[in-house]
Amino acid sequence: MDTFAARGYHNAPIQEIADRAGLTQAGVLHYFRTKAQLLTGVLELRDQSGIEQLGPDRPRGTEFLRHLVDTARRNAEREGIVRLYAVLSAESVTEDHPAQTYFRDRYTGLRAFVADALREAGGLAEDDARVEPAANAIIAVMDGLQVQWLLDPGSVDMAVSTELALDSLLTALAPDRFPAGG
Amino acid sequence: MDTFAARGYHNAPIQEIADRAGLTQAGVLHYFRTKAQLLTGVLELRDQSGIEQLGPDRPRGTEFLRHLVDTARRNAEREGIVRLYAVLSAESVTEDHPAQTYFRDRYTGLRAFVADALREAGGLAEDDARVEPAANAIIAVMDGLQVQWLLDPGSVDMAVSTELALDSLLTALAPDRFPAGG
Numbered sequence A, B: 001m002d003t004f005a006a007r008g009y010h011n012a013p014i015q016e017i018a019d020r021a022g023l024t025q026a027g028v029l030h031y032f033r034t035k036a037q038l039l040t041g042v043l044e045l046r047d048q049s050g051i052e053q054l055g056p057d058r059p060r061g062t063e064f065l066r067h068l069v070d071t072a073r074r075n076a077e078r079e080g081i082v083r084l085y086a087v088l089s090a091e092s093v094t095e096d097h098p099a100q101t102y103f104r105d106r107y108t109g110l111r112a113f114v115a116d117a118l119r120e121a122g123g124l125a126e127d128d129a130r131v132e133p134a135a136n137a138i139i140a141v142m143d144g145l146q147v148q149w150l151l152d153p154g155s156v157d158m159a160v161s162t163e164l165a166l167d168s169l170l171t172a173l174a175p176d177r178f179p180a181g182g
Helices: A002-007 A014-021 A025-031 A035-047 A061-075 A079-091 A100-122 A131-151 A158-173 B002-007 B014-021 B025-031 B035-047 B061-075 B079-091 B100-122 B131-151 B158-173
Strands: none
Touching: A002 A014, A002 A079, A014 A025, A014 A035, A035 A079, A061 A100, A061 A131, A061 A158, A079 A131, A079 B079, A100 A131, A100 A158, A100 B131, A131 A158, A131 B100, A131 B131, A131 B158, A158 B131, A158 B158, B002 B014, B002 B079, B014 B025, B014 B035, B035 B079, B061 B100, B061 B131, B061 B158, B079 B131, B100 B131, B100 B158, B131 B158
């Protein structure tokens, strides 16, 4: 995880990963047959500690949305995981990247979770056309803040910006339930 | 630009760039002595067409903020530039990346521009503590949407989400000037 976070996938030497794990390169490739499979393994391990893992039992509505702000707050204490995701999610759009499907599917799932939570929190209709753009924006603001924070942690408070954007969007979508300044 | 956008910096072969430019590898390195200098040249060229170039004569206040939405709309017609910035800005947080200072300075400048525009548009005090988190969030939402859009263009409308987030934040910060639903 540290090597992929510090170098990206393409630039990560298997030898460095082997050294850190106290294995030979052949040893690493015994457990993970290719570098791409090693990356997949890292991403799956990461999933177990994050919101990606939230299934049918995840918190709903407002509780889920507050959970996103808590995640942004916790992320400021775990730079390695933030770096891993910021670097790999953007790198995944490059040609033939082994994590491209992983990130496409991850965003599809996250967008649906956040859209569901917005509808429940705001009491909004299934066909409210503002819900999906708002969900995409909430996920985007969390991602974009990570890159700014990694480059200049003293100038960016991920939790404060995430909460401000989320509260503003909730007031815009459902002012009766989330009045301004509330 | 196409090669760095498609592969990222570390994984971009100078030979491919030379082939596309109709030069030998030695020819490329005659004009740009290192791969890092070639990347810097690409980023400086890009600057001339983007909001990064906006100086003291840039539009102010609300006009500047609308310009951001227009940029998001235009970006949907120029995938190459979006890909270049999405890939390189995130890759820049990796160790010893040659564009790290470029992106850190770029975000510092953009955050100040957007914060100024928010204060002017909303008639907000210089010391209003919500302005900087809101500015960071606006830049973040634009960046984060790019990665989602590159992975799944049919599911993300960058301009619609950017405008919704911007309008919601303006209403939250200055409801007298930007009333809900206005």
